[in-house]
Amino acid sequence: MDVAVRTVDLRKTYLGRGGRRAAVEGLSLTVPHGGVHGFLGPNGSGKTTTIRMLLGLARPDSGTIEVFGRAVPRELPAVIDRVGAIVEAPKFFPTFSAGQNLRLLAAAIGVPAGRVDEVLEATRLSDRAGDRYAGFSLGMKQRLAIAATLLKDPDLLVFDEPTNGLDPAGIREVRDTMRSLGAEGKTVIVSSHILAEVEQVADTVSIIGHGRLLAEGTVADILGGSGTPRVRVGVRDHDRARQLLEADGLAVQTEGDELVVAVDDPSRVTRVLAGGGLYVSSLVPVRADLESAFLALTAGEGLGGEADRAAGGRMPGGRVEGAA
Ligand SMILES: Nc1ncnc2c1ncn2[C@@H]1O[C@H](COP(=O)(O)OP(=O)(O)OP(=O)(O)O)[C@@H](O)[C@H]1O
Secondary structure (H helix, E strand, C coil), X not given: CCEEEEEEEEEEEXXXXXEEEEEEEEEEEEEECCEEEEEECCCCCCHXXXXXXXCCCCCCCEEEEEECCEEECCCHHHHHHHEEEECCCCCCCCCCEHHHHHHHHHHHHCCCCHHHHHHHHHCCCHHHCCCEHHHCCHHHHHHHHHHHHHCCCCCEEEEECCCCCCCHHHHHHHHHXXXXXXXXXXXXXXXXXXXXXHHCCCCEEEEEEXXXXXXXXXHHHHHHCCCCCEEEEECCCHHHHHXXXXXXXXXXXXXXXXXXXXXXXXXXXXXXXXXXXXXXXXXXXXXXXXXXXXXXXXXXXXXXXXXXXXXXXXXXXXXXXXXX
């Protein structure tokens, strides 16, 4: 696998009131080259701290970072031109148009003015290039920020919570932009504490909690670890249905008005129940989604210790820390 970013045993502590506290604790991450990588974790799990270290904005206490094979921060000057990032909200002149803002920036960093049209096109802002920045929606402002990071035509883009504060339309716009950048072959790292915001665009994800890696892999890997498929069964006589299914060796749970049965072949449920004179009114597969996997993995965040480890143990998919 061609690797864009690799960290090994990364650790960063901060001095707080109660002494030194680890924000990042032994984090080993691998981000493949090309495509969108979701960097996920609850608030305070260490995402921003990790991103700041990747960009040379914070120094790790220990551990190593490589960006395109170069050690960061030592060899950062050799790769910095290949990296674009939005870590904090960038500043633009409100009364200038999008195009004017980008042309100013291009001149400041020594990029030919012709590149401005290309980045406006890449972020689908071409037809708004003449409009004043002050009149932009939040989603458009965020796309302009992405356009600014594209001026240098970097190979790696790092966006820290780029959809924070956006409405659903803005989230969709930013998501579409990230997707097309990933499809073009760029490596896009996007952090979020809301999994649904990156699930649809991420080719690979890493999930962290308390500064540690909980799982890493393709979205399919992580979902694949959720175990036997489950179906939600609508049937009148719950108790009797449960007896019949359990007598057939199936694991059954009651969730609200329905039974949830872990079974590889759903027709077995209808067969068993019909055999006992019960008829199924509905049979719906429980979709394994990344949100459930994420919640299972980060369950107990804030409790720490055993709760985290137990939650991790339920997730054999992807690469799970402790199981790898
Ligand atoms: N400069 C700092 N000084 C002291 N503590 C810090 C500093 N920066 C971060 N921390 C602490 O480190 C931990 C991780 O913070 P970080 O911002 O990296 O998490 P995050 O996952 O990005 O969270 P969020 O989604 O809320 O931004 C938190 O407990 C935070 O309070």
